[in-house]
Amino acid sequence: MQGMIHHHAQAVEMVALIAARSTDVVLRSLGERIDVSQRDEIAMMQQWLHQHGQEAPDPLPHIGMDMGGHTMPAMPGMLTAAQMTALKAARGRAFDRLFLEGMIQHHEGALEMVRVLFATTGAAQSTAIFRFASDVDADQRAEIARMRAMLATLSPK
């Protein structure tokens, strides 16, 4: 859960880059949706951790500052500091492409985390975690399919 919060926070950080770098209305709309869903899920994870007496990271206030990713543990699919730097430097179609590629990589990492969760002895034995993981799985699969389709419509590099 604590790891997944940082994982989600990176998606929010990526979405925050769209406004100044892309004019694509469909991408902007996708970004808004990812922002809302990831923030909702972060809040849900924080609440769950509080209820279980554990520390809940709150990375969102720091978004916009240069986090660089170097203090966080590596999690499946998370963009490296170099990838984030490249994304921040890109503009227009180049940005759109890097964003979609990066977010697909990011979401596939979340799917991997869910797969590992369900394959871990003793995990997902409360409704809250079971539901959350099932929802992440369904939502992010759908968004990956959507982003792949969007990527296919971008002209080649």
Next chain:
Amino acid sequence: MPPVSSSRATRTVALALSVFVVAARAFAQGASTTDPRATLKAGWKDAGEASWNLQVVSSTWKPEAMYDAKNLGNFSFMNSDLAFAGKHVFQGNFNGFQIWDASDLKHLKLTTLYPCPGGQGDLSVWGNLLFMSVEETRGRVDCASGGVKDTVSAERFRGIRIFDITDIEHPKVITQVQTCRGSHTHTLVEDPKDKGVVYIYVQGTSVVRSPSEMAGCSGAMPDKDPNTSLFRIEIIRVPLAHPAEAKIVNAPRIFADSAGAIAGLWKGGEHGAGTQATARTDQCHDITVYPAIGLAAGACSGNGIILDIKDPANPQRIAEVMDPNFAYWHSANFSNDGSKVLFTDEWGGGVAPRCRASDKLTWGADAIFTLQDRALALSGYYKLPVAQTNTENCVAHNGAIIPVPGRDIMVQGWYQGGVSVFDFTDPAHVQEIAYFDRGPLNADTLHIGGSWSAYWHNGYIWSSEIARGLDILELTPSALLTANEIAAAQLVQHDVNNPQNQMQNTWPAQPVVARAYLDQLVRGHGLDAARATAIGAALDAAEAASGAARQGAYAALAKALVADEKGAADPARVKALAEVVGAMAK
């Protein structure tokens, strides 16, 4: 001001006007923030309450095993769906089920408390059989708590449990039918040709289990595995004389396209910029069957579908529809005459606040379609018209038709948005006519709660409260719904009621049914006012008479009413009134 061509000026004005109109409409149609429901005091048993045209008959709090005192919003102890049989109400819970004796509506008695974790715990009842949905990986064959630690285990149960409730205080497991995706919900379907069997449609929506645990299970996409456990429902056949022999007899590919591709419906995603992102159609959340008309309405993640169920073991899809405002097609209800289908959108999954003032009234709402010639056409939306707080999970959820003759009225649970009763006779102008709501469970944090489902059953509204218990509500007369209309609805009685198995409502030929139609003619100006008054007097006179004089009075009135049809503003309603009065003459 720079000169502009007149056409451009016209366009500018027109644009400004249209922006104004859209803005004004958005304002007028926005969820109300001044309604009493918007600002109720938070609390568990002491939350603020608001009601309008509804009164609370009783509120029965959860028994101890069914909540977590340290965390009232603990998902593992949510109350879920309801079923009814005789004097008993069956209430599911993610931790098992409860059976209430409702002989005294003001003082329900807990007949049976049956802990058996696994969620969602949706129930159906048929004769001495009770069916229960089990979804989660923590579900155990032996109903014990503690979950199943191993990722592959013979101890795990996900599917449909079947109990014998002959001794209702001591349900006995007869058999348990395992399924690949578990059972999020299920629907009981009778066979019109064979009274000796019932079918259970199993709606699995979550993770597919390992083939090592259950042979043949596969979570792969169809291009990788044509035998995937996704993109289907399972159908269990239950021979009533030998329920232990219940087993899966079919797993129909009800989303297939004409070329046979099993992933034939919505692929998931947005419908263009600014639209909702709709889930992929690889599951049904709910299927509501209506055996009397041989159809079912499936709310199937990315689409609404209509199934022909005359052969219930082999449902055939005959129509499908999608909607760019829907995130997740969740549940369905037919109007009593089968001409309309109301689908709900569970945007946010039921765990998020989606009735805030900033949320669109077409998102997380009901969409009403007319069903004609095997095609669905969008006719209108309804969403709880009042803003709820950030700490109230709120979105369209489960409801049922209230059998008021001559009108399409439904009661529906909106989680912590409470219970709303509305008229959708004219789907383009849906009107709320009653409500009941409580404040949030907690003012600072969202704890899951509210009305999971609100159903009409035998004269009352029954609302399964996720975190609190079971509320029984009674409609009170108003200008929007008269005492006669309520009394007519109360005449419709069903001994058994499994809410996703819709029953056709018919009304006995009684004076109050005629008076309900007459009240509607007066309210809607469907008939000349003086004539309506005279008809009321004629009904009074007939009721005051007895024997042959009464029959004669009804016969004369029926004859006169047939003549009234011509020239009436609402001839269909006058005809319905004439038929009831005519039937009373016999």
